[in-house]
Amino acid sequence: MSDFNLTDLHGFGLIASAGGLSPAARRFGVPKATLSRALHRLETAAGAPLFDRVGRGLRLTPLGESLLPAAEKALTLLSTAEEAVRIGQSEPSGRLRIAASALSGQKLLAPVLARLAERYPAVSVTIDTP
Structure with a gap:
């Protein structure tokens, strides 16, 4: 699975936490197309679906469940990095x-x-x- 990046894992984590592409797009302000492409890259790299399409939502497959902890770590790392940059850019006080x-x-x-x-x-x- 080397054909995806941290941003793809981030998108996967957002989709998983929101329960679908549209809810994730609305909740996190990320374009639905961006999330869809990230999910497609991950599923292509994995060679299997990460979600079962059920009704109007998504449910994690066993493979998706196993990938979710890594995605959560990716979200934490990105959040930590964003906070470090924000602090580094702020003025002294x-x-x-x-x-x-x-x-x-x-x-x-x-x-x-x-x-x-x-x-x-x-x-x-x-x-x-x-």
């Missing part, structure tokens, strides 16, 4: 406490901290002098 002498604070840190405050207004800086 919070409180920054610096211990420095009064002279160092005035002469060295003040200009740097002024630029920091200008660039990252969500950062609150406090200089503690002994």
Whole structure:
């Protein structure tokens, strides 16, 4: 099964959790055609169906059941990666406490901290002098 990718497993997991292509498309905002192609690639690579088509929905086959844990791991990995990227792209915020002498604070840190405050207004800086 090397003719699919993590995105295909992701689509499979979405379909499985929603119980069908249309419900997954509506719930997760992914085009139905995208999910259908991902499922087709997985089923082609597996050489067997992953879902039984029942009425207007889908039910996992035994092969689909065995693949589901890997798909769930793929969903978790993608979610973790998206969160890491989101955090990495966000601006710094919070409180920054610096211990420095009064002279160092005035002469060295003040200009740097002024630029920091200008660039990252969500950062609150406090200089503690002994």
